[in-house]
Amino acid sequence: MADFIRAECDVLVLGGGAAGCLAALRLKELEPGLRVVLLEQAALERSGRLGTGLAVLSPYLHQDESVESYLAHLGKIGRGPVDGTMVRPLLERGAEVLGRLTRLGLPVETKGSEPARAGRWGVPCRGGDLKPLLAHGLVEAGVDTLEHVAATGLCVAGRRIAGAIGFHVRSGVFHVVGARAVLLAAGATAGLYRSPLAESSPHRGAASPFNDGSGLALALRAGVELTGLEYRSQTAVLAGSRAPVEILVEEYGLPVFNARGEALPFTGADGLAAAVLEAETAGLGPCRIETTGLSAREAKRIVARYLESHPVAALCWAAEGVSPRDEPLEIALSEPAVGGLDSPGGVAVDPDRRTALTGLYAAGETAGGTPGKGVVGVFAEALLAAQTVAADLERLKRAELDEEWLVSESRRVEEPLLRLSRVGEGIDPHELELRMRRVMDAYAGGQSAGFRIEPELLEKCRAELDRLAEQVPFLVCSSNHDAVLCLRARNRLLVAQALVEHLRGDREHGGSKLLRSALDPKTGEPATN
Numbered sequence: 001m002a003d004f005i006r007a008e009c010d011v012l013v014l015g016g017g018a019a020g021c022l023a024a025l026r027l028k029e030l031e032p033g034l035r036v037v038l039l040e041q042a043a044l045e046r047s048g049r050l051g052t053g054l055a056v057l058s059p060y061l062h063q064d065e066s067v068e069s070y071l072a073h074l075g076k077i078g079r080g081p082v083d084g085t086m087v088r089p090l091l092e093r094g095a096e097v098l099g100r101l102t103r104l105g106l107p108v109e110t111k112g113s114e115p116a117r118a119g120r121w122g123v124p125c126r127g128g129d130l131k132p133l134l135a136h137g138l139v140e141a142g143v144d145t146l147e148h149v150a151a152t153g154l155c156v157a158g159r160r161i162a163g164a165i166g167f168h169v170r171s172g173v174f175h176v177v178g179a180r181a182v183l184l185a186a187g188a189t190a191g192l193y194r195s196p197l198a199e200s201s202p203h204r205g206a207a208s209p210f211n212d213g214s215g216l217a218l219a220l221r222a223g224v225e226l227t228g229l230e231y232r233s234q235t236a237v238l239a240g241s242r243a244p245v246e247i248l249v250e251e252y253g254l255p256v257f258n259a260r261g262e263a264l265p266f267t268g269a270d271g272l273a274a275a276v277l278e279a280e281t282a283g284l285g286p287c288r289i290e291t292t293g294l295s296a297r298e299a300k301r302i303v304a305r306y307l308e309s310h311p312v313a314a315l316c317w318a319a320e321g322v323s324p325r326d327e328p329l330e331i332a333l334s335e336p337a338v339g340g341l342d343s344p345g346g347v348a349v350d351p352d353r354r355t356a357l358t359g360l361y362a363a364g365e366t367a368g369g370t371p372g373k374g375v376v377g378v379f380a381e382a383l384l385a386a387q388t389v390a391a392d393l394e395r396l397k398r399a400e401l402d403e404e405w406l407v408s409e410s411r412r413v414e415e416p417l418l419r420l421s422r423v424g425e426g427i428d429p430h431e432l433e434l435r436m437r438r439v440m441d442a443y444a445g446g447q448s449a450g451f452r453i454e455p456e457l458l459e460k461c462r463a464e465l466d467r468l469a470e471q472v473p474f475l476v477c478s479s480n481h482d483a484v485l486c487l488r489a490r491n492r493l494l495v496a497q498a499l500v501e502h503l504r505g506d507r508e509h510g511g512s513k514l515l516r517s518a519l520d521p522k523t524g525e526p527a528t529n
């Protein structure tokens with residue numbers, strides 16, 4: 001039987017990205033006497049989406065904008081249903097978020113006494129060191145951190161949270177943390193669909209490899225509902241590095257041409273994905289961003305902007321010894337994604353960020369119901385969730401940990417390791433994920449299916465995913481690190497199954513929702529058909 005290292009706390013935060021770090025800091029600020037434990041599966045200084053840097057803080061309401069104008073913008077660009085009660089409290093905290101980040105030491109650009117502008121809703125920043133700043137802040141504030149520990153399961157007692165169990169990625173030791181409240185902040189879900197651009201490494205560029213959907217999978221396994229997974233989004237990315245194109249088309253306003261040399265009509269990066277899809281469907285791909293008119297100074301500045309936010313693009317240019325202005329940059333479309341930056345998919349929460357399970361909360365890209373959050377919204381949601389947790393704590397009593405369940409959960413995690421020594425062979429987690437992505441791509445509206453959802457194919461997808469789920473007991477691995485890869489494969493498979501159920505339900509109500517490509521590329525408005 002596995003040995004457990006045990007700890008008790010008031011609040012356990014699962015995931016040390018933007019949301020988890022700021023929520024933990026805010027909790028200590030609200031109640032310095034609280035014992036707050038933060039559990040992160042990687043190294044806090046560079047984990048999560050912010051680990052690779054950030055160039056723009058958004059959405060921020062500049063002086064000439066309002067909550068209403070942002071809500072109208074969200075409605076217009078079609079990122080899924082927009083619920084003002086969910087979005088408004090985040091927008092209202094924008095200035096507070098910027099103030100806090102500045103105090104942590106983040107260089108935020110200003111113009112006069114106001115934050116400078118990057119596009120309509122952004123503030124430029126040099127965010128390369130934001131993650132180390134947050135990690136340092138946690139130490140200063142007295143948050144107990146457990147790094148390299150992946151949460152594998154939530155301990156539930158009746159309809160109350162009791163804590164969580166995690167697996168040390170290096171030592172293989174299990175950590176059991178009892179808590180009165182648990183905040184899920186484990187990020188988004190990437191890698192559900194095959195990426196034609198990078199089949200063996202599907203997270204390069206656009207999304208963090210740690211975004212395995214574990215926040216959603218943890219919630220599902222604890223009986224908590226997910227919401228809005230049927231709203232899938234896609235982005236236009238640079239073909240070589242898969243870095244987003246906002247800096248080029250929004251900040252620099254560069255035109256985009258199809259293979260016939262015709263300019264694509266589009267409004268912002270939101271409309272661009274739709275325009276590219278239209279061109280490709282008409283056989284007029286690939287599309288390219290016209291960068292050859294840039295001055296050497298502008299090109300240098302663009303490289304610097306990418307270095308701050310998506311270094312993979314800058315590194316690709318450096319490795320090839322080219323400048324972005326040497327020749328037009330080819331655009332590709334990302335595979336569909338659920339939740340995260342664009343869509344409202346995630347764990348169902350109420351406007352105060354409580355889930356239906358007493359003592360369990362969610363914030364950041366794990367929490368659903370709020371499209372278009374951006375990093376400012378994620379930080380604001382962390383502040384909101386921390387406030388709710390602090391207010392609820394008085395009535396939250398510690399619940400008993402179910403020892404039998406802890407043992408069975410540790411066995412679930414160790415099984416692929418034990419199986420290898422017992423049987424000697426089995427299914428590799430990479431292989432399972434690869435098969436899952438191909439199934440999703442072909443039958444659940446991936447790129448090769450033209451992003452279309454067909455009811456019969458969806459049924460086939462469901463059956464194929466069920467077949468893959470039957471293979472899970474045969475997973476094998478030879479190291480603790482690979483045991484975590486097995487967990488990731490299982491998490492993704494579970495979320496993919498949930499996504500298919502959401503898509504099926506959606507079909508019954510008359511539609512399939514691929515955000516952005518549902519926009520009219522010319523107007524940036526939702527298409528009428």
Ligand SMILES: Cc1cc2nc3c(=O)[nH]c(=O)nc-3n(C[C@H](O)[C@H](O)[C@H](O)COP(=O)(O)OP(=O)(O)OC[C@H]3O[C@@H](n4cnc5c(N)ncnc54)[C@H](O)[C@@H]3O)c2cc1C
Nearest residue numbers: 015017018019041047048049058151186187210364365375
């Ligand atoms: C390509 C891309 C570009 C973006 N660009 C911008 C931009 O320009 N401006 C902007 O405002 N926003 C941008 N965003 C959005 C913004 O960066 C994210 O919304 C935000 O950083 C997400 O924070 P998070 O804490 O919710 O998730 P994450 O940053 O993903 O953090 C989740 C953390 O949880 C950890 N974790 C996951 N599972 C477990 C587990 N089981 N146990 C323990 N730990 C776990 C992960 O390792 C990670 O550290 C971008 C996002 C992407 C993907």
